[in-house]
Amino acid sequence: MKTKLGMMTFLVALLLMGCGSQKEQTGQIEKAQQIRTEHSQSDKKEETVLTQADKDSMIAIFEQMRQAMIDKDMTTLDAILPDDYVAVHITGRTQTKEEWLADIENGEMNYYDFLDTAYTFSQEGDRVLMQVKQRIHAKIYGSEGTWSVPGDRYFQKRDGKWQIIG
Numbered sequence: 001m002k003t004k005l006g007m008m009t010f011l012v013a014l015l016l017m018g019c020g021s022q023k024e025q026t027g028q029i030e031k032a033q034q035i036r037t038e039h040s041q042s043d044k045k046e047e048t049v050l051t052q053a054d055k056d057s058m059i060a061i062f063e064q065m066r067q068a069m070i071d072k073d074m075t076t077l078d079a080i081l082p083d084d085y086v087a088v089h090i091t092g093r094t095q096t097k098e099e100w101l102a103d104i105e106n107g108e109m110n111y112y113d114f115l116d117t118a119y120t121f122s123q124e125g126d127r128v129l130m131q132v133k134q135r136i137h138a139k140i141y142g143s144e145g146t147w148s149v150p151g152d153r154y155f156q157k158r159d160g161k162w163q164i165i166g
Contacts, residue, residue: 050123054128054162057161058128058130058153058155058162059119059130061080061155061164062130062132062151062153062164064076065077065080066111068080069104069111070113070114072104072105074104074105078097078101080163081097081164082158082163082164082165083097084097084165085097085100085166086166087099087100090147090150108140108141109138109140109141111136111137112137112138112139113137114134114135114136114137115134115135115136115137116132116133116134116151117133118133119132126156126157127155127165128154128156128162129152129154129155130151130154130155131150131151131152132150132151132152133151134149134150134151135148135149
């Protein structure tokens with residue numbers, strides 16, 4: 001595909017050289033080179049492959065976050081989650097990172113155990129959606145129970161490392 005696009009771009013540039021003034025030819029050649037570069041860059045994006053090491057890294061971060069939730073380790077949670085993190089609860093309620101961490105710290109949300117059943121990954125541009133089927137044993141705003149909760153988390157590489165972004 002890359003070879004065909006490169007050859008087509010070259011042939012178009014050659015054809016354009018036979019028509020018009022030198023200034024027009026130069027502009028047309030530059031435009032053809034720009035198109036070739038754009039195609040090459042889009043091909044590189046498509047070639048990005050999510051490796052098992054990437055998946056393992058995301059799972060490790062997610063498990064570290066869950067253990068910090070159980071331990072009420074606010075320092076670790078604060079370090080793992082970006083400042084613009086938004087928690088989305090099974091009810092659809094959203095909380096800022098600050099609000100959610102405050103509820104964990106003050107005991108409004110107590111997490112006791114996480115039981116995973118499956119991880120799946122899908123790449124969406126520069127982000128990866130990690131879906132987790134899990135059951136959570138917790139006491140949330142006074143109600144204790146074990147609930148099946150989807151654990152969808154978005155990850156993105158920032159400064160060369162995977163980070164939870166949502």
